[in-house]
Amino acid sequence: MATDDLDDEIHALLRREDQRYTKGRRALVATLRAEGQPVTIPQILDASDGLAQSSVYRNLVVLEEAGVVTRIVTNDDFARFELAEQFTHHHHHLICSSCGDVVDFSLDDQAEAGLDEALHDVAEQAGFTVEAHRLDLVGTCADCD
Amino acid sequence: MATDDLDDEIHALLRREDQRYTKGRRALVATLRAEGQPVTIPQILDASDGLAQSSVYRNLVVLEEAGVVTRIVTNDDFARFELAEQFTHHHHHLICSSCGDVVDFSLDDQAEAGLDEALHDVAEQAGFTVEAHRLDLVGTCADCD
């Protein structure tokens, strides 16, 4: 997706929540986009300077509520953030239990479709309204082995 | 599994880590067993009295390291704990984003097998050593709808 289109869509999502797309929020999105992988707040502060820590936390909440950004919580100390799937593609996470690093991966279409169907059935039986499914592989990454 | 067998196995797991299976730890396991669903620490403290908060936190770490208990982290304020799968059965979680409640569910064998195979391939390609996979459905539970 071109940067301009992405910014337009994000602008629209924020406006829907009566939020502005400020310079700080643009910088945040740019950083997440540049990283291309889930990042912690310390990583964001290192990668993009000029942003105050409190504003980063606050804006990530705003962006998350608007559906621009996804928060990934693991057993690690820090939460991680990445652009929402609508701006990237549907994917899952490899979580390293040694270093805490989180890396994206995708299933092939057939496996994903099969999973979707099975989950749909489960949710229906439980009277559960599904917003998203999350699939993580927990283990040890190549670097930590 | 009978309570005695379960206690024996847990005892063995703890001994492997040079840990004792004390009264407090037995009470903790009994509570988790009685609940049968993931519970928060406040819930544990309510359900079983006589346990100090600091000991519950500490012992859950010990039990987790020994592989007796699994920690479930969500966007909710509190972590949740349940008996490890080896003492229950392989399952996944319905996570309510409204009330934070977590409920177990299982996939049918065929779907689970298909998923396993797909994940195995992904991990191999990434040089990732898998310890576990986690699959959560995030949404709204029947009570919150």
Next chain:
DNA sequence: TAGCTGTTGAAAACAATTCTCATTCTGATT
């Protein structure tokens, strides 16, 4: 330009979790 409203930055507050330390328990040895 003036005025209103939302945003920012720095620091204080908050809260789940972890740590400290004095006391108590466990269980192996005599």
Next chain:
DNA sequence: AATCAGAATGAGAATTGTTTTCAACAGCTA
């Protein structure tokens, strides 16, 4: 049984990622 060493416990303090506060500021509208 009595003793002793090491581990576990309870109460509270400390830690730390995150949230909130509040005064100063920026951006929009008239």
